[in-house]
Amino acid sequence: MELERKLIKKASLEKLYQKLQANGNKIFAPIIKDGKTEFHYNPSYAEVTYDHIQTIQSLKNTVFPKIENLVRFTTDRNGTEVTEVDLAKVPSLVLWGAHPCDAAGFKALKSIFMWDYKDEYFNSRMNKMVVIGLSCYKCDDNCFCTSVGLNPGATNGSDILLTKLSTGDYLAEIITEKGKEIVNAAAELFEAAPAEAKEGNLAQVKQQFSHEKVTKNLAGAFEHPFWVENSLRCIGCGACAFVCPACACFDIQDETKGKTGKRLRCWDSCGFGLFTIHTSGHNPREVQSQRWRQRIMHKFSYMPERNESLGCIGCGRCSRACPVDMNILEQLIALEKIQ
């Protein structure tokens, strides 16, 4: 299907931002602070940047917050009273300037939270969110979207995708109904589509491996010496999982203050040593090489098979965040070749 294309002038972009904000939406947009580009809630438009390669943290916090309140409870002499969280109160959110890989990241999360049992917390947040994507015009050597079936101008996952043109104005591709609603509500800001093609304005990301081949190889690679060999330096922290837009492991914890309390869902990582430990002390994944294997297997073997989605969108965040240079791209290239 041909997507609807329009032009939005640079100046109109600011008006659109302000209009969305004025309509009571929370906005999550990238700004530069203390030398780092990260998404923040409701920054002023002047702060918003369009020039970042990638933020340190992913945007999953919007739909899978690092702490999600599942229920509240009050305990007293007569027992415990439990109150559900009112998911209707989840605010509408506009995600402004998400790169195509990040937009696709939500699809990967969805394949976990919405397969089989449907997770309502995730779903409500997802439904209340509009993604205004931004194509990438630059990349670094950690980016590998094109190797996992995406590209710097991929529309999958965005509701509207913006691409900066040579004029400094933006091409707007309108992808979903949600996107259409926004455009219709601000029709005066959009103009007829430009002649300039999007392709010339995108970063060049060379495809470095075939993910199909990796998936195929992994099927028989569980006992391969590769895992121990290539994870000796991994220190088993949670940095890679916590910055990853597609990692969804979580823990459930209670927090109490006097008589009231909350049951919370919080981020966890399969890379942590105690993630799988049994009460008896038996630990099915005793050493780090097994946990590193789990990380790759889950993303490139188990998820494609069970969730019909890869668990990686090639953003390269884990490689940038890893304190000991465990570079996932390097390892995937090697895994494409192992016997």
Add this chain to the structure above:
Amino acid sequence: MEVEKITEEAPEVKTFRLKFKNHEDAEKFEFKAGQFGEYSVMGEGESTFCIASAPTRKGYIECTFRKAGRVTGALANLEEGETIGFRGPYGNIFPIDEWKGKNLLYIAGGIALPPMRCVIWNTLDLRENYKDITIIYGARTVNDLVYKQELKEWDERPDVKLVTTVDPGGETPDWKGEVGFVPTVLEKIAPSSKDTIAIVCGPPIMIKYTFPVLEKLGFTEDTIFTTLENRMKCGFGKCGRCNVGKYFVCKDGPVFTYKQLKELPDEY
């Protein structure tokens, strides 16, 4: 749910009989042998155990647990009449309908009798459907054997053959059962594999040593069932904790045949 009755099974091991507080919930609630739930004490957290009572016994569920961590510690402090949270049932089931007309051999070790108790009672309540029923149960010491009352009951039933054993050194002077590890005792009694389904529950190490003995006795891979007890949190295939290969123990299990287990990577 309300804790209706507490039974002390062994040191630090208790059984709770739980009743729904709300009549409608009780009506709606259904489960099958093999499934588990998430039991919680608000403020402390949730813990995963199987449902240890049989689905044929309506109106309540039971669970048996050992006091070991923060949540089980809090559960153990509860008294009759107090309330706990329950989510479930989750997971797959023992295919007891497919076992009709066969002999059943139950092999359990330690605190793993509870997951099995559910299916044992379930099949005993439908006794006419099955031929011989044999139960081999071992624990570390005589003191650690759980469900002592029921063991006695099973022992006295003419239609059940019960063999209990304790690890060497765990016997008491008046112990009349076997002494030895479960796989060894199994080898000694050597039950016939003809027309028989074997159900094995126990610590991973016991399971790993029991399978070869069963194979020696002629059991085929798909006539051996077990339940895995991986660490779980969510119970529905999301949190990733119970992931073994492409399977989730909480969703695709906890019941697996030996055949399925062989295909799984060794991460349980």
Add this chain to the structure above:
Amino acid sequence: MESIRKRAKELLDSKQVQVIIGYENGTSNKVRASFIKDSAQVDKLIYDERCTQNLALYLVKHEVKHLGKMGIVATIPAMRTINMLISEEQVKPENIVVLGIGEDGKLLDFPDLTVMESFLQKANIELTAKDKEAIEKLKKMTTQEKFDYWSNALETCFKCYACRSACPLCYCTRCAVECNQPQWIPVQASKNGNYEWHMLRAMHLSGRCVSCGDCGRACPLDIPVHLLTMHMAEESKRLFGVDSGLSMKMESVLSNYKLDDKDNFIL
């Protein structure tokens, strides 16, 4: 660099060690830890000013220890760590050979570990100018300013524990943050919980931290958590007059942390 390679080859060929833990070129102009088991591979080893990671971390890692006797390329903080790990009985001196690197980046000759001890006792163990400056700046703040600074800095912490994992002296298999009876530290990355976690970390490393800076370097969010432990290191020196890791028989100034310690002052 050549001298490191040569020594590594000797050690491997003579079977004095089964693995050399050193540095190699990584991706994106980074360097990283390298584990050389075959003397034909020693040319991978490098050393330059980018090589800052404290490799002593790997002396206690299961899969690495498993390889056999270890030769380790050690900068000054790493040498101090080795002394700490020996003092705390985490590493057996007979299982390691140290390829020490002096301040000038040159390979030091340590026939045995006592020579390393005497080297360290004379070595300059000052912090880097940058860290010193940051700590001085913090010291000048009022209590309230300090509190605000840290509240703000630690608020973003998402408890990935990279700081803990990167620290060679944070080797407990079950850290106090993972003990839940009682739950000392909330699991979730909430504001207060983060504060408590970093207090606990700083306290546990007081008098043990060797000021390598790896915790701060490891943090993906660039939170300068190393300043906390480095400051505690300075304080322990001021109060007890010792720098950590200068000998193989260090006594921990705040005594070792045990689960049954009464450290309710943390909470």
